[in-house]
Amino acid sequence: MRPRLAPPTAIRGRVGDGVQRPDGLLKVRGEFPYSSDLQVEGMLWGATVRSPHPYARILSIDTAAARTMPGVRAVLTHEDVPGKNLYGLEFEDQPVLAHDFVRYWGEAVALVAADHPEQARRAAAKVHVEYQVLPPVVDPEQALSPGAPRLHPNGNLLRHVKIRHGEQAARADVVVKGEYEIGMQDQAPLGPESGLAVPDGEGGVDLYIATQWLHIDQQQLARVLGLPLEKVRLTMAGIGGAFGAREDLSMQAHACMLALKTGQPVKISYSRPESFVGHVHRHPGRLAYEHGADRDGTLVYVKARILLDGGAYASSSTAVIANATCFSAGPYRCPNATIDGLVVYTNNPPCGAMRGFGSVQNCYAHEAQMDKLAAALGMDPVELRIRNAMETGTEMITGQVIDGPVPVAELLRRVMSFSLPIGVEGRGEGTPLTSLPGGVSNTTHGEGVTRGVGYAAGFKNIGYSEGFDDHSTARVRLFVAGGKPRVEVHTAAAEVGQGMVMVQAQIAGSELGVNEIVVLNADTRIGSAGSSSASRQTYITGGAVKAAAEAVCKRVCEIAQSELYPANVLRIENDSVVGADGKPIVSLATLLGDEVIEETRTFHPRRTHHLDPETGQADAHMQFAFAAHRAVVDVDTELGLVKVVELATAQDVGMAINPLAVQGQLEGGAAQGLGLAVMEEILVKDGVIRNASFTDYLLPTILDMPPVRMDILELGDPNSPYGLKGVGEPPTISSGPAIVAAIRAATGRDITRVPVRPHDLTL
Amino acid sequence: MEFFQPATWSEALAMKAAHPEAMPIVGGTDVMVELNLDHRRPEAIIDLTRISELTQWGTDDGLLRIGAGVTYSQLINELGDRLPGLAIASRTVGSPQIRNRGTVGGNLGTASPAGDAHPPLLASDSQVELASTSGVRRLAVGEFFTGPKRNAMRKDELIAAFLVEPARGPQQFSKVGTRNAMVIAVCSFALAIDLERRRVGSGIGSAGPTPLRAIEAEEFIQGELDWENRARPSDATLRRFGELVAAAAKPIDDVRGTATYRRHALAVMARRCLEWAWAAA
Numbered sequence A: 001m002r003p004r005l006a007p008p009t010a011i012r013g014r015v016g017d018g019v020q021r022p023d024g025l026l027k028v029r030g031e032f033p034y035s036s037d038l039q040v041e042g043m044l045w046g047a048t049v050r051s052p053h054p055y056a057r058i059l060s061i062d063t064a065a066a067r068t069m070p071g072v073r074a075v076l077t078h079e080d081v082p083g084k085n086l087y088g089l090e091f092e093d094q095p096v097l098a099h100d101f102v103r104y105w106g107e108a109v110a111l112v113a114a115d116h117p118e119q120a121r122r123a124a125a126k127v128h129v130e131y132q133v134l135p136p137v138v139d140p141e142q143a144l145s146p147g148a149p150r151l152h153p154n155g156n157l158l159r160h161v162k163i164r165h166g167e168q169a170a171r172a173d174v175v176v177k178g179e180y181e182i183g184m185q186d187q188a189p190l191g192p193e194s195g196l197a198v199p200d201g202e203g204g205v206d207l208y209i210a211t212q213w214l215h216i217d218q219q220q221l222a223r224v225l226g227l228p229l230e231k232v233r234l235t236m237a238g239i240g241g242a243f244g245a246r247e248d249l250s251m252q253a254h255a256c257m258l259a260l261k262t263g264q265p266v267k268i269s270y271s272r273p274e275s276f277v278g279h280v281h282r283h284p285g286r287l288a289y290e291h292g293a294d295r296d297g298t299l300v301y302v303k304a305r306i307l308l309d310g311g312a313y314a315s316s317s318t319a320v321i322a323n324a325t326c327f328s329a330g331p332y333r334c335p336n337a338t339i340d341g342l343v344v345y346t347n348n349p350p351c352g353a354m355r356g357f358g359s360v361q362n363c364y365a366h367e368a369q370m371d372k373l374a375a376a377l378g379m380d381p382v383e384l385r386i387r388n389a390m391e392t393g394t395e396m397i398t399g400q401v402i403d404g405p406v407p408v409a410e411l412l413r414r415v416m417s418f419s420l421p422i423g424v425e426g427r428g429e430g431t432p433l434t435s436l437p438g439g440v441s442n443t444t445h446g447e448g449v450t451r452g453v454g455y456a457a458g459f460k461n462i463g464y465s466e467g468f469d470d471h472s473t474a475r476v477r478l479f480v481a482g483g484k485p486r487v488e489v490h491t492a493a494a495e496v497g498q499g500m501v502m503v504q505a506q507i508a509g510s511e512l513g514v515n516e517i518v519v520l521n522a523d524t525r526i527g528s529a530g531s532s533s534a535s536r537q538t539y540i541t542g543g544a545v546k547a548a549a550e551a552v553c554k555r556v557c558e559i560a561q562s563e564l565y566p567a568n569v570l571r572i573e574n575d576s577v578v579g580a581d582g583k584p585i586v587s588l589a590t591l592l593g594d595e596v597i598e599e600t601r602t603f604h605p606r607r608t609h610h611l612d613p614e615t616g617q618a619d620a621h622m623q624f625a626f627a628a629h630r631a632v633v634d635v636d637t638e639l640g641l642v643k644v645v646e647l648a649t650a651q652d653v654g655m656a657i658n659p660l661a662v663q664g665q666l667e668g669g670a671a672q673g674l675g676l677a678v679m680e681e682i683l684v685k686d687g688v689i690r691n692a693s694f695t696d697y698l699l700p701t702i703l704d705m706p707p708v709r710m711d712i713l714e715l716g717d718p719n720s721p722y723g724l725k726g727v728g729e730p731p732t733i734s735s736g737p738a739i740v741a742a743i744r745a746a747t748g749r750d751i752t753r754v755p756v757r758p759h760d761l762t763l
Numbered sequence B: 001m002e003f004f005q006p007a008t009w010s011e012a013l014a015m016k017a018a019h020p021e022a023m024p025i026v027g028g029t030d031v032m033v034e035l036n037l038d039h040r041r042p043e044a045i046i047d048l049t050r051i052s053e054l055t056q057w058g059t060d061d062g063l064l065r066i067g068a069g070v071t072y073s074q075l076i077n078e079l080g081d082r083l084p085g086l087a088i089a090s091r092t093v094g095s096p097q098i099r100n101r102g103t104v105g106g107n108l109g110t111a112s113p114a115g116d117a118h119p120p121l122l123a124s125d126s127q128v129e130l131a132s133t134s135g136v137r138r139l140a141v142g143e144f145f146t147g148p149k150r151n152a153m154r155k156d157e158l159i160a161a162f163l164v165e166p167a168r169g170p171q172q173f174s175k176v177g178t179r180n181a182m183v184i185a186v187c188s189f190a191l192a193i194d195l196e197r198r199r200v201g202s203g204i205g206s207a208g209p210t211p212l213r214a215i216e217a218e219e220f221i222q223g224e225l226d227w228e229n230r231a232r233p234s235d236a237t238l239r240r241f242g243e244l245v246a247a248a249a250k251p252i253d254d255v256r257g258t259a260t261y262r263r264h265a266l267a268v269m270a271r272r273c274l275e276w277a278w279a280a281a
């Protein structure tokens, strides 16, 4: 029993082509099967009973009333977890179903499966849980205080990353200090968590799921379900965005448990409000910084304390804080650094991965500091940045020497060199409302509007860090079908909307010279691809596909050479083997006949190392990506409303495998950055989310997101496949800080908190 | 859940009388959200979309009588010249899809303090026409709102229409939201100037338990405006008007904004709306 999934289609194109998404048309027409559309005959629906308290002891769970409700097939609690009732990305600290305590508002406590989703929801409401409500720890600073309740056995401090670099007692002529606060952003993927678990009748289960990493789900599920890996098989289903929200388990274990219990397929699909408690968020943070520089603007030292609220469970917090700490000084040379990065447990919603992964929070702080420093020095803020810009060979504050192109100064120069858009005054009468702050809401016709321009630069690591064995496996198969050569590429890389499907096809196409490439749907029948996160998938899985395709190509050439055409067989082009002169020697169809050539390769990038626990010094990262942004904003200074007029960006992508997809990343990433800067925030009060819907969690619309002017550099990384660099996250890092800098410039206000709210600009 | 679909207005009224708990639906842009999010589970639903009178408008003794099922898009396209304030407000409602479905009748039915149609209706002294099997009554819109999401409609009644005088002078509407489109009002303000009667009407949205009028501000500005020569009011007068509007509001702190900011923004919007309107007078 298999649900309908999007059929794999043949993709044509080579590395460097702007190949369009194969699923684009289906999506626009509403025909694309998203994971929330999965269905099979006789399927049940799961619903989740969730905690109404941020912190409480569970005294009892009474499922009797729920069991007798119409249509109900199963009601499960922690007692029914077949394997280990703990999971987690970095370490296992989160129960699949709460047993002794609930530690956040919305934590899963029990499950119901019923014939109809409405029946399941009604029965879920009848599960009676008796709680002893406890005072929640909702302030990360309070979590660290000696008297705070210990939320987990090892205490509330999840990780403390220390960087002690250079002279610890360094002094400087000019010193600026600042404290910054970042609100909790949501990934808000438009497709909510959903999936379908189908029991195989032999104790195993097939899960169709929209996820970022099939194999890490599989590993965690196998332990939770008490099954060997091969009994838990995952297949990628149509995904509606991810951005980090699908790295942790959400409904995966729940659906599998219900399916195994009932012996029937079970689907769980979250509503939007449920999605807000169904996945982790971007860590809110408090950052205290001190920068010291010489009179000429040369940075002498950076000191910082970064405190991130990890919420109730660890998720990937320990890796996020490492990033926040390692990149805390920004893409600048800084000989001396004293940085303390802390992430703590609280009873707030759990936080984890989101695009930018720790480098977003610190970028707001280091870029505000650079502007402050420029003001204190009487220097132009871009000039100050260029003076201190990292270069090839710069030693980071972690002691790692950055190799490959490091075009920080160049990126800043380029965004600065874009012409500026026409100002409010220049537009005169008849300015459409849509181009003014407040938009069609008709709040200003130009009154109170001032313009500001701001700059920011940022960087982060690409791929996994700190000694993690990063790798991906690809199988490439060449055969003749219907008289034409055909290539199938199989990996477990999650297409999350970023265009992984095109990239794989383009790479196989380039290496094999075959025109029709089919990328099979990702599943766990092949080795892990790692996650579609950390901007790593094109690099790592792209590297694996390249290696496997090269191996296939080599075999084809060997066959051609040994069997038929001894001399000068060089490569495959346009479905034929060609000689040194580039002329076709034999078509692949003729050469191969019935033969199937298949090669599987696993690709490993260069290794990384653990941070020294006392000094934070190490070659902990594999690759770095840089971007810079310039923002132009109009602010209605009387009402505190902001219109971002334009964003300009420059980014080094190493090599644009698919320039169209690269542009999409630069635009989409900047939109997400804009969201955090001016509107997106999960409002949590006393541990409870107060705006768990798109009515009040506001995402930028087309009238909020300006056109993005971009300058895409392809400087080529000597270490990576095709010289490419990860692309997805840098656009989200410096876009928001540039916008906030522009708002500061427009208003003259010292804005220290994002998202910027109208009352921050007026009262 | 029962589903009724009356073909005529009298049938609808009879159904409502027989099933007072039944929930009417027209555009469904509020009702469907409530149902989908499980906020409400009415025993029955009465679909009023088959009743053609509801989507029509005409004149009634000098007033425009506009069916409760007239959509925002219709208002903008068909009545924008006669009701400019309501048209500006309508343009700020949701997205094109919402404006194509959503109705003023539904906005009144929900009676949210943030309903964008309400301030302009208040500013131009509109009336709401309620009907039941026992008759028809007309209520000043100010009396229609009784509390947050509460109104004066009896359980056996339906909203038939609203009545409003065509503009006798410039009208304005302004709404603060934290996004440049598709946003619920943090607060809003409507102004209607009646050049013939030398009157100024006002409406405040999303800054009190119900939409409010700023009576003192209206009286103040009526006395201050130079009705003869239409000279620009002084900055001090404009500012005072803004302050009086802010003082009439009864805002609270909530997820969308603080009470202090709401008052502040109302003062700014009131001042700007007055300036724009008077400049066009």
Ligand SMILES: Cc1cc2nc3c(=O)[nH]c(=O)nc-3n(C[C@H](O)[C@H](O)[C@H](O)COP(=O)(O)OP(=O)(O)OC[C@H]3O[C@@H](n4cnc5c(N)ncnc54)[C@H](O)[C@@H]3O)c2cc1C
Residues within 6 Å of the ligand: B023, B024, B025, B026, B027, B028, B029, B030, B031, B032, B033, B048, B068, B069, B092, B093, B094, B095, B098, B101, B102, B103, B104, B105, B106, B107, B108, B109, B110, B114, B115, B116, B117, B157, B158, B159, B160, B182, B183, B184, B185
């Ligand atoms: C995405 C989105 C954006 C929105 N944006 C805005 C916005 O910017 N501004 C704003 O003000 N609103 C907004 N709304 C809310 C909604 O669109 C408006 O309140 C709209 O006016 C409701 O009209 P409707 O015809 O859809 O009402 P329905 O949903 O059909 O009904 C709403 C209520 O009125 C009752 N009702 C409807 N007609 C009658 C009648 N004739 N007699 C008696 N009772 C009746 C219903 O029983 C129900 O209680 C938005 C909604 C959505 C989903």
